Amino acid sequence: MSRTAEFDRLFDKHRRPVHAYLLGRSGNPDLAADLLQETFLKVWKRLDSVLVVTPENRRYYILSMAKSVAADSFRRHRPSEVPLSAVAEVESSGSCTADLSTLDDAIMRLPEELRTILTMHVLGDMTSAEVGLALDRPAGTVRYQLHEARRRLAKILGIGGEE
């Protein structure tokens, strides 16, 4: 298989979870797309070392590259970051007519940690165990944080079923 074909296979298979991670970290769709490109540029440049990794671990290897790309970018220009414990919950809008733009806004206003886990799960199609493996934390913690993210969103959107 040619170098380009190998890269295309990796890009098609892993861009979704990597993008989900970067969107969660940055909370900014444009920046996430830029960081996705930077991450896969790194993959392209280091293709030989990526291909040495076993197929089942490649996702985590590429995600570790994404972490490093995000860290470099945030050192230059840090997106607004607030510690999870210091974030007050946003009051419910009281409206039941939640639409996608309200949800989008609510997700982007979640604390980075909760947002990243939520986007990796919902957008990246990753299980709690997979998210835990990628972020180096127990699956139980991921499940709790997912529940917390959903609870906050339900409250903001004024819809029930997450208490």
Next chain:
Amino acid sequence: MNQLDQLLNAWADTRQISPIQASAIRQEIVGTVEMPSRKWWTELFASVTTSANFSYVTWPATSRPAGLESRG
């Protein structure tokens, strides 16, 4: 599936990298011209170092760049 799940699934569809966007990113990275493989470079350097006459290079026949004719 509850209302929040339905909304989250719909949201995920809107926030995915679109195929067009993915293709543009991929194109930016790979470019339009494929880099010669490591094997190609190895063959090229081998042909240079083993040749008694350094005035020309025998391009590896397997993947000679278009427009470059072998002088061998």
